[in-house]
Amino acid sequence: xxxxxxxxxxxxxxxxxxxxxxxxxxxxxxxxxxxxxxxxxxxxxxxxxxxxxxxxxxxxxxxxxxxxxxxxxxxxxxxxxxxxxxxxxxxxxxxxxxxxxxxxxxxxxxxxxxxxxxxxxxxxxxxxxxxxxxxxxxxxxxxxxxxxxxxxxxxxxxxxxxxxxxxxxxxxxxxxxxxxxxxxxxxxxxxxxxxxxxxxxxxxxxxxxxxxxxxxxxxxxxxxxxxxxxxxxxxxxxxxxxxxxxxxxxxxxxxxxxxxxxxxxxxxxxxxxxxxxxxxxxxxxxxxxxxxxxxxxxxxxxxxxxxxxxxxxxxxxxxxxxxxxxxxxxxxxxxxxxxxxxxxxxxxxxxxxxxxxxxxxxxxxxxxxxxxxxxxxxxxxxxxxxxxxxxxxxxxxxxxxxxxxxxxxxxxxxxxxxxxxxxxxxxxxxxxxxxxxxxxxxxxxxxxxxxxxxxxxxxxxxxxxxxxx
Amino acid sequence: xxxxxxxxxxxxxxxxxxxxxxxxxxxxxxxxxxxxxxxxxxxxxxxxxxxxxxxxxxxxxxxxxxxxxxxxxxxxxxxxxxxxxxxxxxxxxxxxxxxxxxxxxxxxxxxxxxxxxxxxxxxxxxxxxxxxxxxxxxxxxxxxxxxxxxxxxxxxxxxxxxxxxxxxxxxxxxxxxxxxxxxxx
Numbered sequence: 001x002x003x004x005x006x007x008x009x010x011x012x013x014x015x016x017x018x019x020x021x022x023x024x025x026x027x028x029x030x031x032x033x034x035x036x037x038x039x040x041x042x043x044x045x046x047x048x049x050x051x052x053x054x055x056x057x058x059x060x061x062x063x064x065x066x067x068x069x070x071x072x073x074x075x076x077x078x079x080x081x082x083x084x085x086x087x088x089x090x091x092x093x094x095x096x097x098x099x100x101x102x103x104x105x106x107x108x109x110x111x112x113x114x115x116x117x118x119x120x121x122x123x124x125x126x127x128x129x130x131x132x133x134x135x136x137x138x139x140x141x142x143x144x145x146x147x148x149x150x151x152x153x154x155x156x157x158x159x160x161x162x163x164x165x166x167x168x169x170x171x172x173x174x175x176x177x178x179x180x181x182x183x184x185x186x187x188x189x190x191x192x193x194x195x196x197x198x199x200x201x202x203x204x205x206x207x208x209x210x211x212x213x214x215x216x217x218x219x220x221x222x223x224x225x226x227x228x229x230x231x232x233x234x235x236x237x238x239x240x241x242x243x244x245x246x247x248x249x250x251x252x253x254x255x256x257x258x259x260x261x262x263x264x265x266x267x268x269x270x271x272x273x274x275x276x277x278x279x280x281x282x283x284x285x286x287x288x289x290x291x292x293x294x295x296x297x298x299x300x301x302x303x304x305x306x307x308x309x310x311x312x313x314x315x316x317x318x319x320x321x322x323x324x325x326x327x328x329x330x331x332x333x334x335x336x337x338x339x340x341x342x343x344x345x346x347x348x349x350x351x352x353x354x355x356x357x358x359x360x361x362x363x364x365x366x367x368x369x370x371x372x373x374x375x376x377x378x379x380x381x382x383x384x385x386x387x388x389x390x391x392x393x394x395x396x397x398x399x400x401x402x403x404x405x406x407x408x409x410x411x412x413x414x415x416x417x418x419x420x421x422x423x424x425x426x427x428x429x430x431x432x433x434x435x436x437x438x439x440x441x442x443x444x445x446x447x448x449x450x451x452x453x454x455x456x457x458x459x460x461x462x463x464x465x466x467x468x469x
Numbered sequence: 470x471x472x473x474x475x476x477x478x479x480x481x482x483x484x485x486x487x488x489x490x491x492x493x494x495x496x497x498x499x500x501x502x503x504x505x506x507x508x509x510x511x512x513x514x515x516x517x518x519x520x521x522x523x524x525x526x527x528x529x530x531x532x533x534x535x536x537x538x539x540x541x542x543x544x545x546x547x548x549x550x551x552x553x554x555x556x557x558x559x560x561x562x563x564x565x566x567x568x569x570x571x572x573x574x575x576x577x578x579x580x581x582x583x584x585x586x587x588x589x590x591x592x593x594x595x596x597x598x599x600x601x602x603x604x605x606x607x608x609x610x611x612x613x614x615x616x617x618x619x620x621x622x623x624x625x626x627x628x629x630x631x632x633x634x635x636x637x638x639x640x641x642x643x644x645x646x647x648x649x650x651x652x653x654x
Contacts (some may be wrong), residue, residue: 037651039651048649049654050652050654051652052652053652126654130654209654255617448651
């Protein structure tokens, strides 16, 4: 159970770091991790992303010396400067990494009550990465008009210049295009278009982290960050930023844990329908949306092909003071009505202001700017071309919607089961958030870790039943 | 329906028991008011009388059990139960405030056997009623009977949780728990 602690000077590990010293501990006190929590998303929310934190107590009686021969007290509090610390807890193949600023470290010299220790409050490395990406404006992504990037190329471009040579972007094995072609075999291509990205105005005030999260919500993928195994001994350990689709987890070999304790509950209630709004503009009579709403068994989506700029239908129309959502088909017949907060929830996709360039169509809604309101979700920068009877529709968004729906089904009403389990620490498997577990033939996903007990070799976590297609 | 004979037997038992207790313990006085020099001790009652009282208790309880066993009246409701108790109480005349706690106990037993909100109301409500003043008995019983028409709503509130309330409570719980850890990205 080594704990690797690296000391740096600077601001953010992914941006500014000067290695100062390092310390390796092979022991922490029995109450060494009084707080330990890693999360993926808010159990009651929709489209939220969360990270974790932990407290680490190190006894001042421990005799370990740092690489530069400093005692534990001097290593952390010997000098006041812009120091921060990278803490890597390694249990077998598993690692948990946090970052602690010097201001988040405190020594307690009370000799009684088993104190006399240094306490570090450490935040998940993913928060450090998010902070790095928040500090860069979306306008700094080099993506010119006329450029076309695949999903994989775009993601790399999105983080270009931010990785500080210590982040590796891990993309799904299956390409995004292959994924869409499994749904619609007649797709010619799927690209992020520079023109579309550049329609969005005010990008100098929008961070790259925000647009990345918006992209994740709109396309339905997820992400996590963990140590690149084997680099914990380096002065600058590397991290993997993994991007994945929930639907891919079914292909991973499940971990079968040794269960010590187990309790069961049901997630917070969900509504029957979820609405994804990718683009909208407001007219006096309604807000017309390019989007889709879906339940467990059905879906209603707009169709964005054809570039005539005049045909609104089929569409998702929102009326009645933003309460009533209707699907109006190509014959302008209302097929389905659902009511906000009673029948459906809306995935919170930010609608960015946009301004079309002349002669760059974006489907049939082209040239209908948001005169009275509306906007465009960031994921709408992607677009497909599909062949229908020898003709190509160049403004097709349906496959992208369909793939997102497959990955967002956990947000609709189906009574997802939650188990809180305590399991024996498994030193062979790298058990990470979103790991795929097998419990008596049923499959679950690891949603959060709430306790790590290194003395008794057990770990407490919440898992949800995996309702994968 | 409850056979009249059983109700009559129950009432007779209660009446007999009441008169015995009245004879043994002067109404309106408690042990603290005994004459000077008299031992203050609950054991200073004749043993034979105690046994007799216990016998009456046995009869009464048997009758009560039998009565409740025949109670197919849960759907006819609380009103019927209260009517029976009303008959019992109105047949007992002249008993003072000192018996309040006693009857509260007896009716509490009934309440416990009936169970649920009905039983609690019958046992606790009527029992404690009688423990105050007999003079206001009828009006208070009437109010109990009148309130019986509200019982289904009370049952709904207690047993079947309002789905909306439940949802909110659950959300609050989950959010509160989440606030202790997890940091929004």
